[in-house]
Amino acid sequence: MSDLDKAIAQLRACRPIPEIQVRELCYKARELLIEEGNVVGVNAPVTICGDIHGQFHDLMELFRVGGEVPDTNYLFMGDFVDRGFYSLESFLLLLCLKVRYPDRITLIRGNHESRQITTVYGFYDECLRKYGSANVWRYCCEVFDYLALGALVTGAATDLEPTEASFANAESEASQPSTLDDVEIEILNSNNQILNRFPRPKPSSDSEVGSPAPNRTGPAGTGASGSSGGSSANRSGAVLCVHGGLSPLIDSIDKIRLLDRKQEVPHEGAMCDLLWSDPDEIDGWGLSPRGAGFLFGADIVKRFNYINDLSLIARAHQLVMEGFKEMFDNTIVTVWSAPNYCYRCGNVAAILELSEDGSNAGYAPRSNGDVGRRQERQGLAERDATGEHAPGPGRRYRVFEAAPQDSRGMPAKKPVADYFL
Amino acid sequence: MAAPQIPNLNTLRGRTRLRGGLRGRGRGGFGPEDPQSEEDQDAARDKIIQQTDNDASSSRMSAVALGYLDDEYARAFIQGQIPRRYPIINRGTYVRTTAIDRLVDNFLCQEPSARKQIISLGAGSDTRFFRRKDVKNVVYHEIDFPSNTEQKISAIERTPLLLNALQSTLPSPADLQVSAEKTALASTTYNIHPLDLRTLASPELGGASSPPQLPNLDPTLPTLVLSECCLCYLPPEVTTSILQRVSNSVISPTAPLALIVYEPIRPYDSFGKTMISNLASRGIHLQTLKKYSSLDAQRLRLKHAGLVDGQGARDIESIYYGEGEEEWITPEERRRIEGLEWLDEVEEWRLLARHYCVAWGWRDGDGDGVFSKAWGGVAGSRTAAENADDEML
Numbered sequence: 001m002s003d004l005d006k007a008i009a010q011l012r013a014c015r016p017i018p019e020i021q022v023r024e025l026c027y028k029a030r031e032l033l034i035e036e037g038n039v040v041g042v043n044a045p046v047t048i049c050g051d052i053h054g055q056f057h058d059l060m061e062l063f064r065v066g067g068e069v070p071d072t073n074y075l076f077m078g079d080f081v082d083r084g085f086y087s088l089e090s091f092l093l094l095l096c097l098k099v100r101y102p103d104r105i106t107l108i109r110g111n112h113e114s115r116q117i118t119t120v121y122g123f124y125d126e127c128l129r130k131y132g133s134a135n136v137w138r139y140c141c142e143v144f145d146y147l148a149l150g151a152l153v154t155g156a157a158t159d160l161e162p163t164e165a166s167f168a169n170a171e172s173e174a175s176q177p178s179t180l181d182d183v184e185i186e187i188l189n190s191n192n193q194i195l196n197r198f199p200r201p202k203p204s205s206d207s208e209v210g211s212p213a214p215n216r217t218g219p220a221g222t223g224a225s226g227s228s229g230g231s232s233a234n235r236s237g238a239v240l241c242v243h244g245g246l247s248p249l250i251d252s253i254d255k256i257r258l259l260d261r262k263q264e265v266p267h268e269g270a271m272c273d274l275l276w277s278d279p280d281e282i283d284g285w286g287l288s289p290r291g292a293g294f295l296f297g298a299d300i301v302k303r304f305n306y307i308n309d310l311s312l313i314a315r316a317h318q319l320v321m322e323g324f325k326e327m328f329d330n331t332i333v334t335v336w337s338a339p340n341y342c343y344r345c346g347n348v349a350a351i352l353e354l355s356e357d358g359s360n361a362g363y364a365p366r367s368n369g370d371v372g373r374r375q376e377r378q379g380l381a382e383r384d385a386t387g388e389h390a391p392g393p394g395r396r397y398r399v400f401e402a403a404p405q406d407s408r409g410m411p412a413k414k415p416v417a418d419y420f421l
Numbered sequence: 422m423a424a425p426q427i428p429n430l431n432t433l434r435g436r437t438r439l440r441g442g443l444r445g446r447g448r449g450g451f452g453p454e455d456p457q458s459e460e461d462q463d464a465a466r467d468k469i470i471q472q473t474d475n476d477a478s479s480s481r482m483s484a485v486a487l488g489y490l491d492d493e494y495a496r497a498f499i500q501g502q503i504p505r506r507y508p509i510i511n512r513g514t515y516v517r518t519t520a521i522d523r524l525v526d527n528f529l530c531q532e533p534s535a536r537k538q539i540i541s542l543g544a545g546s547d548t549r550f551f552r553r554k555d556v557k558n559v560v561y562h563e564i565d566f567p568s569n570t571e572q573k574i575s576a577i578e579r580t581p582l583l584l585n586a587l588q589s590t591l592p593s594p595a596d597l598q599v600s601a602e603k604t605a606l607a608s609t610t611y612n613i614h615p616l617d618l619r620t621l622a623s624p625e626l627g628g629a630s631s632p633p634q635l636p637n638l639d640p641t642l643p644t645l646v647l648s649e650c651c652l653c654y655l656p657p658e659v660t661t662s663i664l665q666r667v668s669n670s671v672i673s674p675t676a677p678l679a680l681i682v683y684e685p686i687r688p689y690d691s692f693g694k695t696m697i698s699n700l701a702s703r704g705i706h707l708q709t710l711k712k713y714s715s716l717d718a719q720r721l722r723l724k725h726a727g728l729v730d731g732q733g734a735r736d737i738e739s740i741y742y743g744e745g746e747e748e749w750i751t752p753e754e755r756r757r758i759e760g761l762e763w764l765d766e767v768e769e770w771r772l773l774a775r776h777y778c779v780a781w782g783w784r785d786g787d788g789d790g791v792f793s794k795a796w797g798g799v800a801g802s803r804t805a806a807e808n809a810d811d812e813m814l
Contacts, residue, residue: 111765120763121507289767291759319768321691344699345772346691418510419685419696420480420517420777421473421650421705 004100011093014056014086016130022092026139028099033107033146038261039240039253040106040148044156044393046073048241048352050316050335051110052094054084054122058339058349059093061403065190066351069097070104075151077316077335078110078243078275081140082121083342088130091123091140109147110243110316111275111292114265145262149274152253153239153314153393156354159200160186160394168193183394190400200391237311239354239393244317245332246296246304247273248285253308267292278318279332298328305331311392314352323350323399330392340402344418353396467617469704470654471566474545477650479504480514481548488761489515497580498546498573508764509773513737515758517683520740520749520779521649524681525549527795528645529556535791538562538642540667542618543651545569546576550611551586560610562638567604567615574603574613587611607636619655621671622662632670640670643677643791653684654705657712664726668784679783679792680728686736686778688714693776716778716807723782730793732782733801738774746800 007017007025017025047066052059066072080094081087097105111117118124118137127137160183167173168189184200240253249270250256259271266272276293279301280286286295301313313332319341326333339349478498483506485495496503506514529537536558541547544563553559563570577583578599588594590610598607604615614635622628646667652660664680672678687693688710700707713719716734723732740749750758764770781801783792 117763117765121765289759290765291763319766319772340695342769344692344695345769346693346695418507419700420510420513420683421476 004096008093008096008100011089011096012060014089016088017092019131019133019136022136023139025092025095025099026143029095029143030146032099032102033143033148034262036148038149038257038259040108040151042073042075042106042151042153042241043356044153044354045356046075046106046153046156046354048153048239048314048335048354049074049076050337050350051079051319051341052076052084052090053079053112053338053341054081054087054090054126055338055341055402056084056086056090056093057403058337059090061190061339061400062337062349062351065398065400066353070101073104075106075153075241076108077241077314078108078147079112079316080107080110081123082112082118084122084338085126087123087126088136088140095143106151107147108151108241108243109144109149109261109265109275111265113144113147115141115144116264141264145264147261149259149261149271150240150242150253150256153241153354155357156239156393157357158391158394159183160355160396163188163192163194163396165192165194168195184392185394186396188396188398190398195399200394237305237309237391237393239312239314240308240310241314242274243315244273244275244293245277245279245313245315246294246300247277248294249273251304251307276317279315279327279334298331301328301331312395319345319347321345321347323348324352324397333395339400343402348399348401350397350399353398354393355396466704467566468568471569473650473654473705474543474565474569478546480506480510481518484511484514484518487511489758490518492548492552494548494551494583494586497576497583498548507766508762509766509770511762512741512758512764512770513773513777516737516741516750516774517649517777517779520735520737521647521681521683522549523749524779524781524796524799525553525645525647527799528643528679528792529553529559531791531795533557536560536639536642537791538639538644539647540564540638540644541647541649543648544573544613546573547649549647551583554586554590560612560637560639560642562612562614562635564614564616564618564635566617567602570606570613570615571602571604574599574606577606578603605636609637612637618651618663619659621666622659623666626659626662628662628666632666635671638671640673641676643788644672644679646678646680648680649683650685652682653707653709653713655708657709660709661726668727673786675787677784677786677788677791678728679781679796680723680726681779681781682719682723683777683779684713684719685710685776686714686716686719687776692772696776716780717803719778719780720782720801720803723780726782728782728784730783730785730790731796732780733796733799734778734780735801736775737777737779738771739804739806740779741774743800 003021007021010017049062063069066074076094080091084090094105094107098107112121112123118141123140124134124137127140128134163186165188182200183197185198187195187197189195247270250273255270256274261271265275273293276288276290278288278293278295280295280297282295282297283299284297285300288294305311305313312330314335315332316335316337318334318336320334320336324333324335333352335350335352336347337349337351339347341347478495481490481492482495482499483504484490485492486503489511525539538560540562541549542564544565547563550561550563565573577587587608588597591597591608596608599605606613612635616633619627620629620633624630652663655663668674668678685696685707688697688707697707697710713722716736719734720732735743739747741755743749781796783796785791785793
């Protein structure tokens with residue numbers, strides 16, 4: 001067993017590793033991350049996760065529900081630290097996994113991966129408490145500066161191959177369409193039971209009248225008909241993953257690539273906006289109540305997706321009680337992966353699975369390693385760019401609740417959530 | 422350095438004892454442990470509630486230290502380091518204090534020459550009397566458990582700032598009397614009564630056969646009763662009975678009377694359910710929460726308590742964000758507040774703020790409508806948002 005595997009085992013038991021190992025780990029991680037661009041290329045299949053916030057036991061639950069690294073290819077959209085009691089163990093475990101399986105896990109930066117925010121929201125104090133000095137906090141902050149700002153997922157299938165999962169209850173089963181073709185969205189609970197399933201709207205010639213289609217009505221010549229050629233053209237537009245959202249200073253993904261990211265998150269500017277902004281039901285841009293970043297409306301998202309040939313933006317950053325929330329005709333989704341956030345909010349969490357393009361019958365092999373990535377990339381270059389909007393990928397959401405506090409024999413400090421007394 | 426994630430160690434202190442007590446009872450005769458008596462368990466439960474005051478005073482200190490609130494007296498009730506709370510807690514403390522100050526000040530500024538009275542239930546280490554020491558013609562009463570009043574009186578005695586502030590309201594220093602056990606304080610302006618509120622309930626609910634006499638309390642004066650997270654810890658029937666007795670015998674049935682409560686609401690959504698179970702695990706039971714679960718239930722409760730001339734209620738979220746007729750906090754002030762700290766948790770803030778309310782109700786009695794004049798212009802009636810809330814039930 002290598003030192004790294006030992007560290008992973010120790011961290012999985014929710015025990016911190018010695019300071020000297022942290023230093024070494026952070027050094028290796030930086031060497032790896034410096035090679036990544038500001039926008040990391042990721043090939044489907046991939047499981048996209050939102051905020052973790054030091055809720056270590058819930059991160060273990062996430063791996064139970066979504067599969068272990070390296071079997072599952074993961075993309076974490078930042079906010080690993082702060083608020084929860086185990087920011088240190090959570091972040092170091094993810095970092096160990098990154099160093100051990102660099103092609104099977106992608107970490108991008110959230111607004112909490114910052115020196116200033118971590119001194120307010122707990123990570124700094126946690127490091128001080130667990131190591132007696134701020135060294136480990138400093139090592140981690142140096143890694144934060146090297147984390148990518150976004151990721152671009154390509155090669156995701158437009159349709160979900162339905163799982164063999166059963167329905168969670170008869171009611172939801174009865175409301176399902178009779179055919180299982182072209183499932184666009186599927187929602188599963190943590191026991192792998194289907195909660196709901198939505199087919200993709202079909203061209204009128206093939207329509208199932210009265211089917212409970214989601215309210216996705218793209219302009220003519222787009223959406224379902226856009227990729228034409230029936231089952232073989234199964235390639236969706238790319239998915240941009242970023243922690244917060246868009247910036248008025250960024251109109252193309254290439255502009256993100258040009259940023260100098262290796263610094264503390266600035267108080268304003270494009271890099272700050274990518275980590276802080278939120279979508280909102282407004283036109284154009286608005287001021288953010290968070291004091292950093294902006295609010296942006298549907299018109300901004302649709303234009304950005306069109307210009308950049310995206311079918312979807314996946315982002316995190318905002319607590320959503322149902323774990324995920326699609327907005328603006330399914331052009332942007334918020335994924336939130338911290339159940340019962342701060343041990344207080346009572347929300348469920350979700351992860352988003354995008355499966356691989358249907359070239360091997362839609363089954364996404366969860367194999368170790370890197371096989372097939374290069375070919376997929378070439379596929380991207382040939383991608384039909386004539387459609388106004390690329391069809392969205394099939395999306396499988398797995399919704400899960402907080403892990404029981406004393407689960408799996410790991411130490412668990414009884415959380416004390418703040419109220420007004 | 423204080424860790425902000427574990428801010429409530431003080432309120433946990435009583436918990437161990439409670440658990441010991443329950444274990445003793447649950448496995449009575451099992452092992453050498455002495456089973457605790459019912460009284461001991463009740464005392465342990467009471468202690469937890471008494472210690473919620475530590476939580477409140479820490480929160481207030483944190484908000485003062487960061488500039489949310491201006492309160493030079495808060496420090497006197499904090500031992501050791503200044504606690505640090507999360508931005509959403511600081512903001513909530515600010516809104517709570519500011520909203521109640523507005524209602525109290527609207528009352529106090531009516532006819533400054535007319536005498537008035539304030540009774541603060543479960544006042545703990547509250548500083549409102551000291552912050553309003555320059556308002557004339559007010560008699561202030563605070564009621565709390567003896568253990569809390571003792572702490573407060575000792576803080577006043579050892580802190581010249583508090584003592585001088587108090588004495589500046591008195592005709593002569595000799596006017597101030599402190600009981601031998603140091604649990605009671607009496608004067609013409611400020612009184613601290615060591616009293617378990619439950620003795621105010623009717624005898625069949627465990628109260629005293631006649632309501633206890635409180636020194637310097639004038640049953641004929643226009644009286645404002647404050648309950649900031651106090652009555653909600655008692656059983657609903659006890660709370661109702663206390664309010665009845667206050668409104669019919671502690672205060673004369675014809676005197677103008679008003680009540681302001683600050684309490685949690687909305688127990689039925691997932692945040693509310695989590696709140697109930699989180700606090701229960703600390704031994705804190707919000708006993709009236711389900712009965713007064715909505716703004717409308719709060720208004721109705723005030724009306725049924727005989728405060729028939731007007732009732733209002735708003736949650737903390739709408740108090741913070743309200744505009745126009747609904748404005749409690751000016752846009753400039755909101756900008757100032759939002760500039761004090763980065764508040765990243767906007768969704769969490771709204772969630773938390775929706776689960777607390779300020780409710781107020783009054784009767785004008787035989788008076789000249791002092792409360793109607795004070796509060797008639799404060800928007801507090803039913804809103805469209807409440808209709809949506811009701812549909813959830």
